[in-house]
Amino acid sequence: LARGMYVQARRQLHNLPAWDVALLLESSPPKARAIIWQLVDADEHGDILEELSEEVQKSVIRQMAPEKLAAATEGMDTDDLAYVLRGLPEQVYQEVLKSMDEQDRHRAEKALSYEDETAGSMMNTDTITLRPDVTIDVVMRYLRLKGELPEATDKLYVVNRDDQFIGEISISRLVTVDPSKLVNDVMEADVQSIPVDMDETEVAKLFERQDWISAPVVDAENHLLGRITIDDVVDIIREDAQHSMLSMAGLDDDEDTFAPVWKSTRRRSVWLAVNLVTALLAAAVSSMFEDILAQMAILAILNTIVPSMGGIAGSQTLTLVIRGMALGHIGPSNQRWLIGKELAIGALNGVIWALLIAAVVAAWKQDLVIGGIIAFAMMANLLAAGLAGVTVPLILKKFDIDPALAGGVILTTVTDVVGIFAFLGTATLLLG
Amino acid sequence: LARGMYVQARRQLHNLPAWDVALLLESSPPKARAIIWQLVDADEHGDILEELSEEVQKSVIRQMAPEKLAAATEGMDTDDLAYVLRGLPEQVYQEVLKSMDEQDRHRAEKALSYEDETAGSMMNTDTITLRPDVTIDVVMRYLRLKGELPEATDKLYVVNRDDQFIGEISISRLVTVDPSKLVNDVMEADVQSIPVDMDETEVAKLFERQDWISAPVVDAENHLLGRITIDDVVDIIREDAQHSMLSMAGLDDDEDTFAPVWKSTRRRSVWLAVNLVTALLAAAVSSMFEDILAQMAILAILNTIVPSMGGIAGSQTLTLVIRGMALGHIGPSNQRWLIGKELAIGALNGVIWALLIAAVVAAWKQDLVIGGIIAFAMMANLLAAGLAGVTVPLILKKFDIDPALAGGVILTTVTDVVGIFAFLGTATLLLG
Structure with missing residues (x-):
C-alpha cells in the first residue's frame, strides 16, 4: 500500500x-x-x-x-x-x-x-452490594451518587458483615416497591448462586434453564466473589454447540480458518493419520479375500457400496446421540430403549436398501446371486451401524472420551469392517 | 403401573x-x-x-x-x-x-x-412505554403503581403520540439520574431498533454483537410493536450452531431422538437414498476399470484408501468453511486467499501422505510400482479435496443452497471419483 x-x-x-x-x-x-x-x-x-x-x-x-x-x-x-x-x-x-x-x-x-x-474464569467483580438493614430509599440515593451502573446490571446483591451472599434485589423490583421498606424485607433470599469452581458448560446450562441475565458467584464459604453476565454465557453456548461439529471432523474448537498453511497442515494431519490406519485396516480385511477378488472383478467394483451406506446410517445415529447427550436427554433410563429403537431402524432400513440394491445390481450386472449377497451384507451392516451408532458414544462417555472426537472414526471402522466381511465373506462362502 | x-x-x-x-x-x-x-x-x-x-x-x-x-x-x-x-x-x-x-x-x-x-415471531408485546415530556419522578411513581415489571425488563421505551419509537431509558439509568429531569433529556435517542421482518439469525447476530439484553421491534413506519429478549435469542443461537452439525448428517434441526421408529426411518432414508446414488456412481467409475481389476486383485484391495483420505481431508476444509461462513468470516475479499491456502495444505498433505502410503504399500505388498501409483493418486486427491472443500460450499451458497446440507455429499462424490480415477486410471496406463 x-x-x-x-x-x-x-x-x-x-x-x-x-x-x-x-x-x-x-x-x-x-x-x-x-x-x-x-x-x-x-x-x-x-x-x-x-x-x-x-x-x-x-x-x-x-x-x-x-x-x-x-x-x-x-x-x-x-x-x-x-x-x-x-x-x-x-x-x-x-x-x-x-x-x-x-x-x-x-x-x-x-x-x-x-x-x-x-x-471463576467467566466472572466479573463489578457487583454492587447492599447491606440488609438499610432502606430502599437509602439504596436509591447511593445509586444516584454512584452515577452509572456496570453494564448488564439487573440485580443488586445483598451481603452480610462477612461478605457472605444472603439475597438479591432486581433493579426492576427496586423501582416498584415502597422506598421506606428495608432491603431485608424486599430482597429475594431463596436464590441459587454459582459455586466458583463450577464448569462453564454447567453454568451455561443453568442460565439457559433459568433465563438469567446475571447470577452471583460464591466460594465454598458462600462469600460473594463476583457475577456472571449473559453476554459471556452466550459465547460459551455457541462454542459448546459448535464443538461437536468441529470435533467430528477432528478439528479444534479454536481452529482459525485463516491460520498459516504449515500450522493448519500440522493440526489436520493428526486426523488424517488416524484415518489412514482405519483405511489400511479396511484394506487388510479386503486382503483376506484376495482369492475371490482375483476371480471376480465385480466384487471389487461393488465392495465400497455396503461400507459407505453403513457409514452414513451410523453417523446419523451417532450425530443424534451426541446431540442428545449434550442436551442431557440420554441417560441410563432410556439407553436400552434407544438401542432397541436404532436397531429397529437399522432393520427397517436394512430391508428397504437391501431390496433396492439387490434390484439395482441384478439389473446392472445381470447377476441375481451377487444381488442377493449384497442385499444380505447391506442388511447386516445397517444393523451394525444402528447398534454402533448408539453404543460407541455411550461406551466412550463411560471412559470419559469425547464421543464427538473419537466416535466417528470408531464407527466407520466398525461399518467398514462389518460391511466388507459380510459382503466378501458371504461371496467367498457361496461362490469361492 | x-x-x-x-x-x-x-x-x-x-x-x-x-x-x-x-x-x-x-x-x-x-x-x-x-x-x-x-x-x-x-x-x-x-x-x-x-x-x-x-x-x-x-x-x-x-x-x-x-x-x-x-x-x-x-x-x-x-x-x-x-x-x-x-x-x-x-x-x-x-x-x-x-x-x-x-x-x-x-x-x-x-x-x-x-x-x-x-x-416478529420472536417478539413479545409486554413493553413499557413512556412519553418524552414527563419527568423521571412521574415515571417512577407510575412504575410503583404498576407494581411488577415483565421479566427481563432492562429498558423502558419512549414513543411519540403516534406510537413511533424515539428512544429508550435503561432502568439502571432511571435509578441513577436526577428525578426532576424530563424523559426526553435523559433518554438515549440514537438507538438501533429491529425491523419486524428481520430474519431471526440476523437478530441473534445483532444481540451477540451489541451485548443486548432486550431490543425494540418496529414496523416500516417506526411504530413500536414489541421487544425481543435475550432468553429467546439464546435458543436461536444454540439452534443455529447445531444446525450445521445436524445438516451435515442429513438430519433435520427438529429431529427428535425419541421419535417413533417408522418416522425416524422415513426421515433418514432421504439421506441414505442420496448416498446410494453417490456410492453407485463410485462403483460405476470403478466399473470402467474392470479389466485391470480383474487382472490384479491388489488394486481392488487398495482402491478404498485414496478416496477415504480425500473424504476426510475435504470434510475438514468443508467444516471450517461452513463455520466461517456462518460466523461471517468468509466473503469475496478473502475467498481467493482461502482457496490458495487450502490448495497449499492439500499439496503439503499430499506429499506427506503420498510418501507414507507408498512406503506402507511397498513394504506390505512388495510392489514399488503400485506404491508409486497410490502415492500419485493420493497427491491428486488431496489437492482435489482442498479445492472442493472451499469451492463447493461457496458455489452452493451462490445458488442459495445450504452448504451444510448438500456440501458433504457433493464433496465425497468429488473425492471418490477423483480418487478412483487417479488410482485405477494410472494403474491402467502403467500396468494395463
Whole structure:
C-alpha cells in the first residue's frame, strides 16, 4: 500500500466499532492481520482483543511489546483480562504483569487464580452490594451518587458483615416497591448462586434453564466473589454447540480458518493419520479375500457400496446421540430403549436398501446371486451401524472420551469392517 | 403401573419445575411421553409447552383436545403462543382459536400475522412505554403503581403520540439520574431498533454483537410493536450452531431422538437414498476399470484408501468453511486467499501422505510400482479435496443452497471419483 492509503485506512478503522475491527481481523490472512493491527489506534487495542477468538488473539498478541499489552489490558473486565493473560507464554506474562499498576496486577493475579473454563474464569467483580438493614430509599440515593451502573446490571446483591451472599434485589423490583421498606424485607433470599469452581458448560446450562441475565458467584464459604453476565454465557453456548461439529471432523474448537498453511497442515494431519490406519485396516480385511477378488472383478467394483451406506446410517445415529447427550436427554433410563429403537431402524432400513440394491445390481450386472449377497451384507451392516451408532458414544462417555472426537472414526471402522466381511465373506462362502 | 404409583408419580411431577418436566418429556420414548403428559397438572401445560422443542411439542399437542389446548395457552407470552399455534393442523388451529377468549384470540391472530423465523415471531408485546415530556419522578411513581415489571425488563421505551419509537431509558439509568429531569433529556435517542421482518439469525447476530439484553421491534413506519429478549435469542443461537452439525448428517434441526421408529426411518432414508446414488456412481467409475481389476486383485484391495483420505481431508476444509461462513468470516475479499491456502495444505498433505502410503504399500505388498501409483493418486486427491472443500460450499451458497446440507455429499462424490480415477486410471496406463 502507498503511504496515503495507509492514512486513509487508519481513519476508516478508527471509525469502526471494536466488534467490526475484530471481525475484520478474524476474516483476514496472517499478513493482512498484522498490518491491520498496526493501523488500529492503541487505545482501542483492549476493546478489540476482548472480541477476538483465542487463536486470533494469540496471533495478534505475539506482535505486541509487553508494555503495550499491559496498557491495552487497562480497564478490561476481569474475565477478559484473565482470558488474555492465560494465552501468554510465561515470560511475556511476567513482563506484562510488571508493566501493570499495583491495582491491575492484583486484580489480574486474583482472576488467574481461578481455573480456566470455570465460573471463576467467566466472572466479573463489578457487583454492587447492599447491606440488609438499610432502606430502599437509602439504596436509591447511593445509586444516584454512584452515577452509572456496570453494564448488564439487573440485580443488586445483598451481603452480610462477612461478605457472605444472603439475597438479591432486581433493579426492576427496586423501582416498584415502597422506598421506606428495608432491603431485608424486599430482597429475594431463596436464590441459587454459582459455586466458583463450577464448569462453564454447567453454568451455561443453568442460565439457559433459568433465563438469567446475571447470577452471583460464591466460594465454598458462600462469600460473594463476583457475577456472571449473559453476554459471556452466550459465547460459551455457541462454542459448546459448535464443538461437536468441529470435533467430528477432528478439528479444534479454536481452529482459525485463516491460520498459516504449515500450522493448519500440522493440526489436520493428526486426523488424517488416524484415518489412514482405519483405511489400511479396511484394506487388510479386503486382503483376506484376495482369492475371490482375483476371480471376480465385480466384487471389487461393488465392495465400497455396503461400507459407505453403513457409514452414513451410523453417523446419523451417532450425530443424534451426541446431540442428545449434550442436551442431557440420554441417560441410563432410556439407553436400552434407544438401542432397541436404532436397531429397529437399522432393520427397517436394512430391508428397504437391501431390496433396492439387490434390484439395482441384478439389473446392472445381470447377476441375481451377487444381488442377493449384497442385499444380505447391506442388511447386516445397517444393523451394525444402528447398534454402533448408539453404543460407541455411550461406551466412550463411560471412559470419559469425547464421543464427538473419537466416535466417528470408531464407527466407520466398525461399518467398514462389518460391511466388507459380510459382503466378501458371504461371496467367498457361496461362490469361492 | 399400579394405581398407587400413578398417584405418587403425579405428586412428584407436580413438584418439578416446568423446565425439568420438559426435559423428562424430551428424554422419553413416545409411550412414556403420553403417560407423563396425562399425569401433569393441566395448569402447568402452558409453561411446559413453552420449553419443549418443536417436534416434541407437536407430539404432545396431538393428544390434547382443542379446548384444553386453548386453556393451556392462556397467559402465554406472545411469541410462545405463536410458536405453539404455528405447529397446529389448520382444523385444530381454528378450533383452538374458537375456544379462546376475545383478547387472546386477537393477540394470537396478530402474532401469527408475522412470518415465522423473523423478529416478529420472536417478539413479545409486554413493553413499557413512556412519553418524552414527563419527568423521571412521574415515571417512577407510575412504575410503583404498576407494581411488577415483565421479566427481563432492562429498558423502558419512549414513543411519540403516534406510537413511533424515539428512544429508550435503561432502568439502571432511571435509578441513577436526577428525578426532576424530563424523559426526553435523559433518554438515549440514537438507538438501533429491529425491523419486524428481520430474519431471526440476523437478530441473534445483532444481540451477540451489541451485548443486548432486550431490543425494540418496529414496523416500516417506526411504530413500536414489541421487544425481543435475550432468553429467546439464546435458543436461536444454540439452534443455529447445531444446525450445521445436524445438516451435515442429513438430519433435520427438529429431529427428535425419541421419535417413533417408522418416522425416524422415513426421515433418514432421504439421506441414505442420496448416498446410494453417490456410492453407485463410485462403483460405476470403478466399473470402467474392470479389466485391470480383474487382472490384479491388489488394486481392488487398495482402491478404498485414496478416496477415504480425500473424504476426510475435504470434510475438514468443508467444516471450517461452513463455520466461517456462518460466523461471517468468509466473503469475496478473502475467498481467493482461502482457496490458495487450502490448495497449499492439500499439496503439503499430499506429499506427506503420498510418501507414507507408498512406503506402507511397498513394504506390505512388495510392489514399488503400485506404491508409486497410490502415492500419485493420493497427491491428486488431496489437492482435489482442498479445492472442493472451499469451492463447493461457496458455489452452493451462490445458488442459495445450504452448504451444510448438500456440501458433504457433493464433496465425497468429488473425492471418490477423483480418487478412483487417479488410482485405477494410472494403474491402467502403467500396468494395463
